[in-house]
Amino acid sequence: MQDGEEKSMLDSELPAPRRPRKGIYVLPNLFTLAALFGGFYAIVMAIGGRFDMAAVGIFCAMVLDSLDGRVARMTNTQSAFGEQMDSLSDMVSFGAAPALVAFVWSLHGLGKWGWFAAFVYCACAALRLARFNVNTSVVDKRYFQGLPSPAAAALVAGFIWLTNDLGYSGADLRWPMFAVALYAGLTMVTNVPFYSFKDVGMKRSVPFAVVVLLALGIALINIDPPTMVFSLFVVYGLSGYVVYGVRKARGLQTSVISTSTEEPEERGLHK
Numbered sequence: 001m002q003d004g005e006e007k008s009m010l011d012s013e014l015p016a017p018r019r020p021r022k023g024i025y026v027l028p029n030l031f032t033l034a035a036l037f038g039g040f041y042a043i044v045m046a047i048g049g050r051f052d053m054a055a056v057g058i059f060c061a062m063v064l065d066s067l068d069g070r071v072a073r074m075t076n077t078q079s080a081f082g083e084q085m086d087s088l089s090d091m092v093s094f095g096a097a098p099a100l101v102a103f104v105w106s107l108h109g110l111g112k113w114g115w116f117a118a119f120v121y122c123a124c125a126a127l128r129l130a131r132f133n134v135n136t137s138v139v140d141k142r143y144f145q146g147l148p149s150p151a152a153a154a155l156v157a158g159f160i161w162l163t164n165d166l167g168y169s170g171a172d173l174r175w176p177m178f179a180v181a182l183y184a185g186l187t188m189v190t191n192v193p194f195y196s197f198k199d200v201g202m203k204r205s206v207p208f209a210v211v212v213l214l215a216l217g218i219a220l221i222n223i224d225p226p227t228m229v230f231s232l233f234v235v236y237g238l239s240g241y242v243v244y245g246v247r248k249a250r251g252l253q254t255s256v257i258s259t260s261t262e263e264p265e266e267r268g269l270h271k
Contacts (some may be wrong), residue, residue, distance in 0.1 A: 025077035031068035032082065032089050035061040042157070042234040047103040051170075054101045055161035059151045059229070061093035062150045074076075087129050094153035095125030097138065099181070102156050106170030106177040117178045121156070122186035125149050128188040131165050143193040143256040147237060151194070159232030165226040186214025194240040 011022045038061030045054040068086060071076045099122040107114030128149050139145050159180045163173055212260070247254045 006217050022051075025072070025075075025079055025082065027075060028072035028082050029085055031064050031071055032085050035064035035068065035093055036089040037061075038064060039089070039097035042093075042097045045102050046104045051101065051105050051160050051164050053106075054097075055157040055164075058093065058097055058101070058153050058157040059161075061097075062154060065090065065093065065150060072234075082135075087133060090129055090149055091126060094149040095122050095129070098153040098156040098184075099125075099146050102177055102181050103158065104162055105125045106174050107181065109171055109174045110178060113178065114174070116179040117185075120150075124185035125152065125190045131189070140256045141198050142196055143243075144196050146190045146192060147184065147187040147194055147240060149188060151233055151236055152188050153227070155184040155234040156181055158226070158233050162226040162230045180258075184237070185200045187240070191241075191255060192240040192244045193254070194236070195243070257264075 038057045042054040042057035042061070045057060065086075068082070072082055099118040102121070103114060103118040107118050110117070127144055131145065133144060158169075159177065161220070244254055
């Protein structure tokens with residue numbers, strides 16, 4: 001009995017084992033913070049009247065946002081913190097920033113209707129991101145459920161960038177901006193399938209002709225970036241409805257909710 005008491009006393013005197021500290025991975029979160037800065041930069045530029053630079057800021061945020069998840073997987077630095085940080089960054093860069101830029105550029109001239117369009121876009125972006133986070137494990141990885149928030153932001157920012165480059169002012173295009181904002185916002189919360197490009201293998205070899213086509217595509221974009229970039233996202237923004245219509249006409253399943261339990265985890269891929 002005495003030995004047991006002595007052992008318990010010795011155990012109580014021993015220092016408690018130190019828990020491993022949970023750190024934050026720098027590299028993927030650095031890309032996320034840079035994407036967040038792109039959205040913040042867009043808002044600041046819009047307030048200063050530099051709407052072309054505001055649009056460029058949103059597009060830069062798109063590029064950086066597409067890299068953080070891939071960098072995390074390549075370096076095996078995925079984390080729950082990174083997922084939450086990524087969603088918050090997306091809400092600023094692809095939700096609040098495009099809505100505010102559109103409002104300052106044009107929608108403020110419509111009064112309450114301008115408030116309505118900007119808020120609907122912003123609210124739909126929040127709903128889109130929340131739905132993505134909870135549906136990650138059940139959605140077919142080949143498709144997005146609704147228009148991805150970066151693509152919706154590209155429609156709004158691309159429209160502003162193109163028309164500003166052509167010499168139009170926001171006052172001239174209040175109702176077209178209203179229509180673009182509503183279309184982009186509401187399409188984000190539909191169940192229309194948009195191809196995700198997640199099954200495109202970057203590590204696989206491709207025919208030489210594919211590389212030539214990619215070079216031609218880059219050259220075409222450089223000829224007139226505002227027109228070409230906006231045109232690409234208009235095509236993508238309509239493609240989901242085309243896919244939906246074709247599937248409906250053929251009697252195929254239009255929902256992107258997957259019934260397979262073998263889908264790989266896709267957390268960290270956006271929107």
